[in-house]
Amino acid sequence: MCDDIVVVLADGDIAQAEHACELGQRWFFDLPAADAAACMINGQPADVAAGIERAAQLLARARYPLVYGMRHASCEAQQVAASLADWLGACIDTPTSLHHGPWGVSFQGVGEVTSSLGEVANRGDLLIFWGVDPVTTHPRHFERYSVFPTGMFLPRGRADRTVVVVDIERTPSADEADLFLEVTPGRDFEALWTLRALIAGHQPEAEQVLADTGLPLSVWQDLVERMKSARFGVMFFGTGLALTRGRHLNTEALLAVVRDMNAHTRFVAKSMRASGNVAGADNVLAWRTGYAFAVNLARGFPRFNPGEYTASEILTRGEADAVLLVGCDLDEDLTPAARQDLASVPHIVICHRPTAEATGAAVAFQTSVPGIHTGGTAYRMDEIPLPLRPTLDSPLPSELVILQQIERRVRELQAAGDAAP
Amino acid sequence: MSSSLTKITGGTVYDPTNGVNGQVRDIWIEGAKIVAAPTDPAVRPARTIDARGMVVMPGGIDMHCHIAGPKVNVARRMRPEEKREAAPVLRTRSTHSGTMGSVPSTFATGYKYAGMGYTTAFDAAIPPLAARHVHAEFADTPCLDKGFYVVVGNNHYLMQAIRDQEPERVRAFLGWVLSATKGYAPKMVNPGGVEVWKQQQAGNVSGLDSVVEHFDVTPREIIRGITRAAYELGLPHPVHLHCNNLGMPGNWSTTLETMKTLSEFGGHLTHIQFHSYGGSDGDESTFGSEVAQLAAYINEHPNLTVDVGQVLFGPTTSMTGDGPLGYYLSNVYGTKWFSAEIEMEAGCGIAPIEYKQKSVINALQWAIGLEWYLLVEDPWRVVMSTDHPNGGSFLAYPQIIRLLMDRTYRRDVMKTLPPRVRERSTLWDLEREYTLAEICIITRSGPARILGLTNKGHLAPGADADVTIYTPDANVQTMFELPRFVIHAGRIIAEQGDLREPGFGKTLHVEPDYDRDGETDIARWFETYNSIRFRNYPVGEEYLAEHELVACQRR
Numbered sequence: 001m002c003d004d005i006v007v008v009l010a011d012g013d014i015a016q017a018e019h020a021c022e023l024g025q026r027w028f029f030d031l032p033a034a035d036a037a038a039c040m041i042n043g044q045p046a047d048v049a050a051g052i053e054r055a056a057q058l059l060a061r062a063r064y065p066l067v068y069g070m071r072h073a074s075c076e077a078q079q080v081a082a083s084l085a086d087w088l089g090a091c092i093d094t095p096t097s098l099h100h101g102p103w104g105v106s107f108q109g110v111g112e113v114t115s116s117l118g119e120v121a122n123r124g125d126l127l128i129f130w131g132v133d134p135v136t137t138h139p140r141h142f143e144r145y146s147v148f149p150t151g152m153f154l155p156r157g158r159a160d161r162t163v164v165v166v167d168i169e170r171t172p173s174a175d176e177a178d179l180f181l182e183v184t185p186g187r188d189f190e191a192l193w194t195l196r197a198l199i200a201g202h203q204p205e206a207e208q209v210l211a212d213t214g215l216p217l218s219v220w221q222d223l224v225e226r227m228k229s230a231r232f233g234v235m236f237f238g239t240g241l242a243l244t245r246g247r248h249l250n251t252e253a254l255l256a257v258v259r260d261m262n263a264h265t266r267f268v269a270k271s272m273r274a275s276g277n278v279a280g281a282d283n284v285l286a287w288r289t290g291y292a293f294a295v296n297l298a299r300g301f302p303r304f305n306p307g308e309y310t311a312s313e314i315l316t317r318g319e320a321d322a323v324l325l326v327g328c329d330l331d332e333d334l335t336p337a338a339r340q341d342l343a344s345v346p347h348i349v350i351c352h353r354p355t356a357e358a359t360g361a362a363v364a365f366q367t368s369v370p371g372i373h374t375g376g377t378a379y380r381m382d383e384i385p386l387p388l389r390p391t392l393d394s395p396l397p398s399e400l401v402i403l404q405q406i407e408r409r410v411r412e413l414q415a416a417g418d419a420a421p
Numbered sequence: 422m423s424s425s426l427t428k429i430t431g432g433t434v435y436d437p438t439n440g441v442n443g444q445v446r447d448i449w450i451e452g453a454k455i456v457a458a459p460t461d462p463a464v465r466p467a468r469t470i471d472a473r474g475m476v477v478m479p480g481g482i483d484m485h486c487h488i489a490g491p492k493v494n495v496a497r498r499m500r501p502e503e504k505r506e507a508a509p510v511l512r513t514r515s516t517h518s519g520t521m522g523s524v525p526s527t528f529a530t531g532y533k534y535a536g537m538g539y540t541t542a543f544d545a546a547i548p549p550l551a552a553r554h555v556h557a558e559f560a561d562t563p564c565l566d567k568g569f570y571v572v573v574g575n576n577h578y579l580m581q582a583i584r585d586q587e588p589e590r591v592r593a594f595l596g597w598v599l600s601a602t603k604g605y606a607p608k609m610v611n612p613g614g615v616e617v618w619k620q621q622q623a624g625n626v627s628g629l630d631s632v633v634e635h636f637d638v639t640p641r642e643i644i645r646g647i648t649r650a651a652y653e654l655g656l657p658h659p660v661h662l663h664c665n666n667l668g669m670p671g672n673w674s675t676t677l678e679t680m681k682t683l684s685e686f687g688g689h690l691t692h693i694q695f696h697s698y699g700g701s702d703g704d705e706s707t708f709g710s711e712v713a714q715l716a717a718y719i720n721e722h723p724n725l726t727v728d729v730g731q732v733l734f735g736p737t738t739s740m741t742g743d744g745p746l747g748y749y750l751s752n753v754y755g756t757k758w759f760s761a762e763i764e765m766e767a768g769c770g771i772a773p774i775e776y777k778q779k780s781v782i783n784a785l786q787w788a789i790g791l792e793w794y795l796l797v798e799d800p801w802r803v804v805m806s807t808d809h810p811n812g813g814s815f816l817a818y819p820q821i822i823r824l825l826m827d828r829t830y831r832r833d834v835m836k837t838l839p840p841r842v843r844e845r846s847t848l849w850d851l852e853r854e855y856t857l858a859e860i861c862i863i864t865r866s867g868p869a870r871i872l873g874l875t876n877k878g879h880l881a882p883g884a885d886a887d888v889t890i891y892t893p894d895a896n897v898q899t900m901f902e903l904p905r906f907v908i909h910a911g912r913i914i915a916e917q918g919d920l921r922e923p924g925f926g927k928t929l930h931v932e933p934d935y936d937r938d939g940e941t942d943i944a945r946w947f948e949t950y951n952s953i954r955f956r957n958y959p960v961g962e963e964y965l966a967e968h969e970l971v972a973c974q975r976r
Binding site: 003004075076079083086087089104107108109110111112113114115116117118119121122123144145151152153231232259262263264265266268282283284286287288289290291292297300301302304375377380383384385386387414415 | 489491493494497498499500501502504509510511512514517518519520522524525526527528550551553554557558560561577619620621622624635748751757758759760761762763764765771772950951952953954957961963
């Protein structure tokens, strides 16, 4: 998330989004149609008030409600969603479960040595990008935070930094690197464990290393030399690690490598979070429940269990009997199987994109867009909270207002005894 | 004649600020304030709370705890294992659920403080860049009036301005950053040391005159520069200092030097227990208490105050803005470790730790904390804290009260500790027992005065109607664990451990008068080095719900 975009308006519309990358351009220009129906019930346009009533009834009477998503929601809306989930005794989960969840789990095992992005810009003289291709996924990352900025301790900018890309194939990011290391697919764990061995002063067998990682021992020895001679090393990593063979073991290995490196020099790890405000949802859920995702409130208090209380698994096991989806990218945020199973569960969609038809929602609210039509807070990938500044008005209600109204109505139904026990 | 008044009648009142120490008095409340008794005897209260035979005190004030912000929230995420062991907070018709362990979730935090009779708490270490996050967490932390201290002791701009001997720039930045974050007081955490930690492996400063490379400034200069600026801005709580060398054997000499530096303008030294150690680095057997001489210095310097940072036995989570300390502790315990550097201003370290009764070091830490309470003569200048959760949970306060009021109990606990504790601390020989009035001072009236909160910590007309009513018990721990009534802002929020109508409390913050022209220079610096835009740094009014601006007196 970039906080330096300048939006130019003309005739009440966005004419230009200066500094925005291709992804940003899409965000600013792919807006809901001005005449979009704010609410649909069973595919038919309806009053928002009727939609609130129907949604509240569905949720309040459900025995196993699921609240999911919040990628495209302000933290303020996420707070309401979490509050609602508590009153309902629901499961609440976010796309972390499908993307960076393995990192979240390994973090609970070993912790993490990390920093804000400004520290990388000012101090990071060795940048290692592992299983992540920012040129494609985070197009302005190199320019703003990592590879190119001149920093307090790096006055020559790019020339003062060494950039390494480790991946299973050559990526656009690799083309910008000083060093590209192509690892055998599915062998990140072995590669990272080789690094740990070398950092600790062990001598792994060369043949074994080559067989395990696809690269000769000398390449890894060279990398460790560079790491130990850096003043402030950074390892960026992404779903290339978290979602491939080994999953949380891969991210745990990387976090352990970075921790180990702090016995030699300063080193930090940085997870490259996906777009939207998922990092915000991690934080909101954590402060309200103690857990960042995969939270079940059915017993009257928060419990955590990835795999059991994560949305895609709940849906594919056919457990939920009502689902509230808030600000999701359905194609990315549910597994194909879960998307299919969603169709057979009564569900409510609150989103600025028209997804109702695609999923056959019982109730669908099309909302204004946080950050374009409404304010609030969103977290950057390094967990720095930033204010959203609206630039346009919208006739559509915000996701925050819809959630507040549903919560209010659910509380009334519960007080009247018109809800599941 | 009916009214909107509440009357607490017949209670034994402790209000040491106003010279009331255990007399039977009535307390009248209207709205969120204490008011004078109506002069017209025909006026009846709308509600009467019968406090006959009970003890009435102002609501408790925790002036140093870690209850919100990024490091607290990371610690919640990092420690699922302890939540399985602790009884959770259950949802009710009107209250939210939560999780416990050493780092409770936000609602659980507010409810547990309220259940114990506390109505105000200050988070002790917030990087300015995270201020927005803290205000959002505060909005989900019920039952408490809240504020936070803004970490400034390793801030690049301040270090540069201090090096360049430009006190007006120091003052302008301090005024600006407190206003921009809607914070309450400046906090220094290991001044200079965190920056050195960012620059080199296991880096830290070793004492007050170590030079911080690149910035060419020493901890002594940082402390003096910031303390002076805070004094000139006339802040209600001028400066809150976590000294260098926390936890290190032999650190008492650094602490004494720090006290001397601080005494020029005055200030508060926090979790002083962790800074009062004798001995030398290489030899664990030399570790011991040096409280006697440090407390003597405090006793002689009325412009210095301390909170203790009492250690309790058991597992907890260490969380600190002192990055190198986090690294040190994670190596000592071999546990998981979180560390985060925050650009231009701060660091952070988190690690699970355990204080063991069998450990000579841990047992001495426990004794050293208690020595502090007992050796500072003036209770107005020593405050109860566990540095929650670093020394232990805030839920241990009633136990600490018993240790202070009952020397037989204190000695019984000491008998279970390694014998060397008696040789290396003076605790066994200390006869002092706290009175209820003194407990009232170190848990509410004193912290209110040190924080410059004229409406808190007492029960005279005009004060905030934060009142705790206790049922006396032979065991004071029992008495303080379960108040009969807890009133916050005029509303009963807890009754014998059950929550009634908890509100969310207000945010306490300051906006000192500073030279606004200084912002041009700050903005130029900011845009050069920070990864967010200057305009996005200040926290807007929309992040505050109910709030109170506490006045500054510019000097």
